[in-house]
Amino acid sequence: MILNKIIFYIIPLLYIMISKCVTIDAIAFTYDVSGEVYSFIVNEFNKYSKENNLNVTLKLNLITPSNSTGDINDYGSMVEQLLTKKTTKYDLYFYDNIYSTRFGQHFVSLDKILDKEHINLYNKDVISLSCTYNGEYVGLPITLDYSVLYSNLLYLERYNKTVPVTWDELIETGKYIMEEEKKLNNNDLIIYNGAFGETEVGTCSLYEFIYSFRNKRESPFPELTDEVSIKALEKINEIKNEISSEAHFKLPYFIFAQKLYQEPSSFVFLKYWHTQVFNPMIKISPLPGIREGISGSTIGGYNLAISKYSASKKRSAVVNAFKYITSKDLQRKLVIEKQVFSLINSLYDEKEVCEKVDCDFYKSIQLIPRPTTVTDDYSTYSEQFRNKIYEYLFGEKSAYQVLSELENITKIYYITLFSDSSxxxxxxxxxxxxxxxxxxxxxxxxxxxxxxxxxxxxxxxxxxxxxxxxxxxxxxxxxxxxxxxxxxxxxxxxxxxxxxxxxxxxxxxxxxxxxxxxxxxxxxxxxxxxxxxxxxxxxxxxxxxxxxxxxxxxxxxxxxxxxxxxxxxxxxxxxxxxxxxxxxxxxxxxxxxxxxxxxxxxxxxxxxxxxxxxxxxxxxxxxxxxxxxxxxxxxxxxxxxxxxxxxxxxxxxxxxxxxxxxxxxxxxxxxxxxxxxxxxxxxxxGKFSSNDKQISSNNSSDNTTSKGSSSYIKMLNYHFKN
Structure with missing residues (x-):
């Protein structure tokens, strides 16, 4: 009897508790099989939800190479397919930041659900280009990749050289070390890899190199046909001819990770995404530029967005989850505990953060988003971008010619009063x-x-x-x-x-x-x-x-x-x-x-x-x-x-x-x-002739004879009279 009463009261109570608990579903992709960063985010939110009695649980479907045969492009296609079908299966999407234009129409406008103060936490120069669709914010960055220069102190100390901060210094130092090492029969040494391959990485390398030739740190990305862009390409060609080669420029990107971790003595300078390196002889620094204080690093990484097709009854819980995941508090934890680069710049002014990471280094990184907003089909444009420039670097065309042709891919032409054509x-x-x-x-x-x-x-x-x-x-x-x-x-x-x-x-x-x-x-x-x-x-x-x-x-x-x-x-x-x-x-x-x-x-x-x-x-x-x-x-x-x-x-x-x-x-x-x-x-x-009047009169008299054909006959009479 007592047991029946307990069951009678407990079961409804459990039902009420379960029915009030909201489950938020998210999907993400990472090459990191352990999914360490994403697991951290999920655990932190669920912990936050429990502490604040939100009754919200975040579940993540994490796609990795271990549970899928696809890559980032396949993940992008899968996300697009899900969004096109307007599925309610997922509430939150972690997506590659190059796809804001591609997926933006399916995501909730953040301007309508977030305070401006929340969005303004982030680096506006970057998120305005990588997180917007039709002028509205549709995502915020969660993880960020960026390019850096890895310098091998083994060679730099051997020849009493320093880490280069300009491209000319890199050429000068690299050429000197190359010639000295050749005297020791070290002919296979990679002086600088460039990373100008046939993949998206090649586009990143080209774009950030051109950006590193701008006049001042605060200057925008130069026009493609500007003299600055031409000089940048000519400098890449000089690096290839002086201290590198077409073969080294085109090396597959996974080779660089192998060189970095397994064969550190095989290179002097290496351009690669920022990652943790525990070799004390490898020095990480910003990529060089046209002059000291100017650099450029293309960004990668993932944004977080809210699906428009998420169930309306869950919308409030989804928004709260989004706010916490993109909050300054969680971003601080990611920076300190997972060494994630955050676009909340103010974090690198905090003593707590700077005790754990090199804030000066992070502040010195000069980020540039890829040109994802110039066209609706960025993937195609990216391929055209690098292949067109390669016609100069590895072909016969001039720098100006390929840049002009590249400009034509996205530039809209129209006639003005002062066009080249008069x-x-x-x-x-x-x-x-x-x-x-x-x-x-x-x-x-x-x-x-x-x-x-x-x-x-x-x-x-x-x-x-x-x-x-x-x-x-x-x-x-x-x-x-x-x-x-x-x-x-x-x-x-x-x-x-x-x-x-x-x-x-x-x-x-x-x-x-x-x-x-x-x-x-x-x-x-x-x-x-x-x-x-x-x-x-x-x-x-x-x-x-x-x-x-x-x-x-x-x-x-x-x-x-x-x-x-x-x-x-x-x-x-x-x-x-x-x-x-x-x-x-x-x-x-x-x-x-x-x-x-x-x-x-x-x-x-x-x-x-x-x-x-x-x-x-x-x-x-x-x-x-x-x-x-x-x-x-x-x-x-x-x-x-x-x-x-x-x-x-x-x-x-x-x-x-x-x-x-x-x-x-x-x-x-x-x-x-x-x-x-x-x-x-x-x-x-302005007056009828007598002939006009006469025919009009005749037509009037003809009306009495045949009503069926009179209108047609009168019309012909009007037309043919002379």
């Missing part, structure tokens, strides 16, 4: 001069004796037409400079408004000019309300365009193999596509109405030349629109050709419409002969 400035001047002339020509409307030449439209309508044409021309300005979301949004808007400003006043004129004797009440209303007719169309178009300005656009990079990359606009929004189709639909309806009215009024003597000129301008609009679609969708052009063709189309659209609709009237003025005057009078007479 085409941008030429087009700019053409548009400005043309626009000025067009707007200035509007003054002709106010010369009384010239009114007859512009009688087809009212003065305010001509203003709308000319400004619509200028809109077409100004669209070309959007092709200058770097693409942006706003430029992508405003281009269709300017073309749409330009079309409306040009052709709505013409549509009004054609509607009121329809040769019908018994005028329909709608036509009568339109004729008496020209302002409202234009206003309704223009404002409707403007409202739709304003809505379209809120549609998101993507700026898509077009990567050209062995060429120059450029950007294009990409509309990936269903709502945006719908709005764009609405705009196109309205334009097509307007176009069909114009064509229908132009067909009917084709031979009306009062507007016969105007009708034909308007028809030609519409033909140009259709032609240019078709060509733009062909260029956008079907032709693969370089950035310069794309700019020239697009800008030429907009200029053709503007100039042709100006000449056909307005400029030809100025030509009549310039010719100023009697025959042209007669043409102008016939073009702008």
């Amino acid at each position: 085409i941008g400035l030429i087009f700019f001047l053409i548009i400005c001069i043309s626009s000025f002339f067009m707007i200035a020509s509007l003054t002709l409307l106010f010369i009384k004796k010239l009114e007859l030449h512009f009688k087809f439209l009212s003065k305010d309508s001509w203003f709308l037409v000319i400004f619509g044409i200028v809109f077409f021309l100004f669209t070309s300005f959007l092709e200058l400079g770097k693409k942006s979301e706003f430029k992508c949004q405003i281009r269709p808007v300017m073309l749409s408004l330009g079309f409306t400003l040009i052709y709505i006043p013409i549509l009004y004129k054609l509607i009121i000019n329809v040769p019908i004797e018994d005028t329909h009440f709608i036509i009568t209303w339109i004729k008496n309300h020209r302002f409202w007719f234009n206003y309704i169309f223009i404002m409707s178009d403007a409202i739709i365009c304003i809505i379209f300005l809120n549609v998101p656009y993507d700026v898509k990079e077009i990567l050209v193999h062995e060429g120059k990359n450029y950007e294009v606009c990409s509309l990936n929004s269903n709502f945006g596509t719908f709005i764009l189709l609405v705009i196109l639909f309205i334009k097509i309806i307007t176009l069909l109405c114009l064509l229908f009215l132009l067909f009917i009024e084709w031979n009306i003597s009062s507007t016969i030349y105007d009708v034909k000129l308007v028809t030609t301008s519409l033909f140009v609009v259709l032609l240019v629109s078709s060509l733009v679609i062909i260029v956008d969708k079907f032709l693969k052009l370089n950035y310069l050709d794309t700019y020239i063709i697009r800008s030429s189309m907009y200029i053709l659209l503007g100039l042709s419409n100006y000449i056909l609709l307005y400029g030809i009237r100025i030509l009549f003025l310039l010719n100023n002969n009697e025959e042209d005057e007669m043409v102008v009078r016939s073009v702008n007479l």
Whole structure:
């Protein structure tokens, strides 16, 4: 009976305790079979959780070479597969810091869940490049690898030399020792390995070497085609030719660990990741630089991130675990007990830390993250980066040539007013001069004796037409400079408004000019309300365009193999596509109405030349629109050709419409002969001829005979009358 009561009370209590305990699952990879650092992190958190009654347990799935046949690349692919499937299996991911861009979309933004003070603990110059995705922090560094120089004191003391702090010192010291050792038949001695192999390590070696040539410690990574970068590559080549060799440069990286631990007498200087070495004859120091005080070490290591797909009920516990693992307290323990390099710089000012580690040494390391943010596919870029530079180091190309070609891999090219090619400035001047002339020509409307030449439209309508044409021309300005979301949004808007400003006043004129004797009440209303007719169309178009300005656009990079990359606009929004189709639909309806009215009024003597000129301008609009679609969708052009063709189309659209609709009237003025005057009078007479009226009357009488075919016959009669 007593036992039953105990069971009755204990079992529910145990159930409650178990149900309240949250298990957080994490995954990581390490080449260290023992997983010492990760085990330490897990144990410390679980200890912290127990002491603070958090009821949270951290479990880690640690992938190592002993339980997996894969390497870091395979682990990256596995993580990507898990994240792509949106699995809830893991809450925390330890991932290689080169993959923040690759995985960032699947991780929780730390800016939204952490205090700024927490993130600001870390070296901002480094984490802003290795822990961000689209400008937001998605991870924080847990472990950090970095390159250092291992100097063999056996040789340095033998020849009374010191550890080099510049590349020139390394060459000088290495050359002296090499020549002296050759006298002792020590011909296999490695003076400097370089570590310029065919793997990711080669990229790290190249990148940090270029970084070590910057002018000042606080200077950023130099531009690839800068003189600094060229000199850096030339110095690498000098090291290869003077104290090393292509064979030594390309040695597999695992050989260096073997040399370091098992064959220390086989090298003088060795570049390798920082690790503990217990040989007193091996001195660890920062890598040399262009001058004393300047160095560079590429970083490796792992960040910690929170999966977006972690169960929401566990989110609070996961965030607390993340905060503790990335806290200053745990980082301090990692530095002291596991000699992990932390990016919390303030730790190396603490007496407790400096009693256990060489703080001055850690402060002297000048870190540079790899260029993981320059492209979405860093692995491919890294391979291209080193292989391209190797075409100089181990090939026939010049340093400037390979750096220029390398720059083209990620650089986005575009035309500006001051580009090497003057085409941008030429087009700019053409548009400005043309626009000025067009707007200035509007003054002709106010010369009384010239009114007859512009009688087809009212003065305010001509203003709308000319400004619509200028809109077409100004669209070309959007092709200058770097693409942006706003430029992508405003281009269709300017073309749409330009079309409306040009052709709505013409549509009004054609509607009121329809040769019908018994005028329909709608036509009568339109004729008496020209302002409202234009206003309704223009404002409707403007409202739709304003809505379209809120549609998101993507700026898509077009990567050209062995060429120059450029950007294009990409509309990936269903709502945006719908709005764009609405705009196109309205334009097509307007176009069909114009064509229908132009067909009917084709031979009306009062507007016969105007009708034909308007028809030609519409033909140009259709032609240019078709060509733009062909260029956008079907032709693969370089950035310069794309700019020239697009800008030429907009200029053709503007100039042709100006000449056909307005400029030809100025030509009549310039010719100023009697025959042209007669043409102008016939073009702008504004009244039906007696023949027009007669046929209209005949058409009216024909209405009584056949209702079924009368509309069709009348339309043909209107078109073919002469």
